[in-house]
Amino acid sequence: MYKNLYFLHHAKIRKISLLRHLFNVQFFRSNHNGSGLPSILLFKLAINHARNQPFDKPAIIDVKSGTQNSYQNLISDIIEFKTRLLLKESEKKDLNKARIAFLFPNGYEYVVSQWSIWSAGGIAVPLCITHPPPELLYVLKDSQASKIIVHPEYYDKIKDVAKDAKIDNVLVYEYQKKQKKNGKSDFKIPSLFPMDINRRALIIYTSGTTGKPKGVVLTHANIQAQINSLVEAWKYNKTDKILHVLPLHHMHGILNALNCTLFAGGTVEMMKKFDAELVWNRFMRPERDLTLFMAVPTIYSKLIQHYKNNILPEKQSLATESCSQFRLMVSGSAPLPNSIRNQWKEISGQVLLERYGMTEIGMGLSHEYEIEKRYEGCIGVPLPGVQVRLMSEDGKDITNTYEQPEELQIKGPNVFKEYWNKPEETKKEFTKDGWFKTGDIAMKTEKEKVFKILGRSSVDIIKSGAYKLSALEVENSLQAHPNILEIVIVGVEDQVWGQKVAALIKLKDPKLNLDLQQLREYAKTNLASYKIPSLLKIVDEIPRNAMGKVNKKELIKYFD
Incomplete structure (x- = not known):
């Protein structure tokens, strides 16, 4: 059934037969530049962080495994795993835009897998660990994935799905911490090789709340534009430390929380999943070293309920004080009810920054960074590099007309390339002059001069x-x-x-x-x-x- 099923470790590769008997396999290096990384800005900056930051400063803290890995470790592990991904590609220079699906919990292995796929020339297709087999099968078939990388914990979940999808190339990867000699890193600065920034990099499937999920294709240029925009607007920097609790098959978790922080040289502390008690306990730890937190309204609602129902009255003041360590808290992915916004402000002292985005555009609009400009019930102004307009049904641009609801349209380098293998649906979502039709109804408020979302035209x-x-x-x-x-x-x-x-x-x-x-x-x-x-x-x-x-x-x- 499985012709190429591997357990990958940093020390060795082991091949598993149908009877799951393990035996060693000789390791061959590809003729690709095994020690190099693509000359894309995300990788260039990561190398720069590795060159300039201390070996003991973590890039990723994996809460589940209890491991911490520096930028030096991250770069080295990406290069090693990239080469191993190319092990069975014979004389090919890279994966040649093959779709590589990967199924991992939040943690270090997820990051290594995603970046290794990119550096090997593949298109990353993240899978959701909570999706049932039929939904995983749909993504695998629709994306035409040729390989699956999976954490051992989820191998049993994916093996039959892979069989049904006729994928016989399953790689089981689990990170094993390296021993450092004399406490020093053996990091070597890698070389760079050219890669077209307009190459397809990522396929993220829409949530399917208004129709069948579609594979949204983002290029490296799209990802770079989206990250640049947020880093500028939200002032990410190398001193940032984010507590990451979001799923990693959607834009909020992948771009906003994970890759923007790494782009800026900060630290990502990754919890396997959200747990209200564990999050409050982490907030209240004495080190007070967190600066960023991003979540959906449901998470803030659950944090509020836990605060009220489970934190003892004599400790609530400590919980409230602990929120002062954050320079920014963000809400997104769903509308933020005013009642949750106001209760969270009362409990934490934080005014949530709300933003508007879609899988197809990344983030398009956002409250401004200044707290006094985070207007209740609104989603702010266009992010840097993003063009926004409101168009009436008869084709009139009414962007500068206040209090008139019309369709929100977006244009810019952040906008996706296409829906995977759906040229007609892609064409249908764009105007003749190249604007993406979001399907959301919005208006510009007369008092604040900012945008407000009224909902999706199809359901809201x-x-x-x-x-x-x-x-x-x-x-x-x-x-x-x-x-x-x-x-x-x-x-x-x-x-x-x-x-x-x-x-x-x-x-x-x-x-x-x-x-x-x-x-x-x-x-x-x-x-x-x-x-x-x-x-x-x-x-x-x-x-x-x-x-x-x-x-x-x-x-x-x-x-x-």
């Missing part, structure tokens, strides 16, 4: 009677109800109204009660009558994906 703009309303606006207003923990607003088809406003709610305590009449009475204080829900469903859990997003098309079924 509800047409009820003669009115169009924003589901996000209704969610934001009702989220403040004292009994509501989570709320999602959807439009349910109706013969009379076109769509009815429906609320799906998870209560803070199952013992609490909230009926439709009570909800409507509360809503009257802040919402126009046509925005008030006429349908209500109380649930134990609101289904969300790994990034905290909901699939509203699926949630409508609750009201069938």
Whole structure:
């Protein structure tokens, strides 16, 4: 079944038969420049960090394994693993843009694998460790992956999926810490070889909340533009240390939290997954050496609940004080309810910076870095290098018109190259003059002169009677109800109204009660009558994906 199944370690490569008997395999170096790395800015800067930073300063802290690795170790391990990826490529100079899928928990092996694929000339396809086999199979087949790199912990999860995808090249990789002689690093500065910056580098699959997931292809130039933009706007630097708790199959975790920090020469402390208790415990450790934290609104909500319900009153002041170590906390990937924003500010003293992005564009808009310009309910201004416009249905540019909702469109070097193997769908998402159509409805506010997202035109703009309303606006207003923990607003088809406003709610305590009449009475204080829900469903859990997003098309079924 598996012709090429390897367990890769830094000391040796071992081949495994179908009976899983292990035996040594001779190691052959490729004729590719085995000691070199691509002359792409991300690698150039990493080499520079390795040259100039102390050997004892970590680039990656892997909390699960308890290991720390410097930039010197990272560069050396990438070069070694890159060469081993090319082991079976015979006389090829590189992977020739082959799609290489990889399945790893948050940790050092993930970073080595991703960067090694890039340096070997492959296209990295990150897989989600929590996805069920059918979703993994879809990605493998759609991307036409030729190899899979997997952590031993997830080998059993992927082996049958690989068989179904007809992939017989599975590499099982686990990092083993090297012993240093006399406590000194044997790091040697590598050479650089040319690589086209416009080469495809990464395929990230959309979350599929509005349709079948599509493979978004990003080039090295796209990635560099996205990182440059954020590093400038959010002031990343070599003294930064981020606590990384986000999944690593979406832009937020891959670019914003991981690669931007490494680009700037900072330290990434990687937890295997988010755990509210562990995160608060890490915040409250005496060293106070963290500077960055990035999360989705669901994570901030869970941190708030843990603070209120699990941290003893006499220790809450310590928890609050611990948040002063951060220079920046960011929320993204889903709309940030004002109630969560305000509760987090009260608990932590931090005003969350909210940003707007998509898999196809990376980050497009953001609150400004200055705290006083982080306006509630808005997503700020275009990031450096990003062009933004609002276009009406009849093709008029109304970007400079205030309080008029229209489609948000994006242009710039940050915008993706294509949907993988979907030329017609790619073409459909761009205007004739080259602007990407986000499908999101936005407007520019007259008071603050910044942009505000009203929601996706397909699911968040509800047409009820003669009115169009924003589901996000209704969610934001009702989220403040004292009994509501989570709320999602959807439009349910109706013969009379076109769509009815429906609320799906998870209560803070199952013992609490909230009926439709009570909800409507509360809503009257802040919402126009046509925005008030006429349908209500109380649930134990609101289904969300790994990034905290909901699939509203699926949630409508609750009201069938």
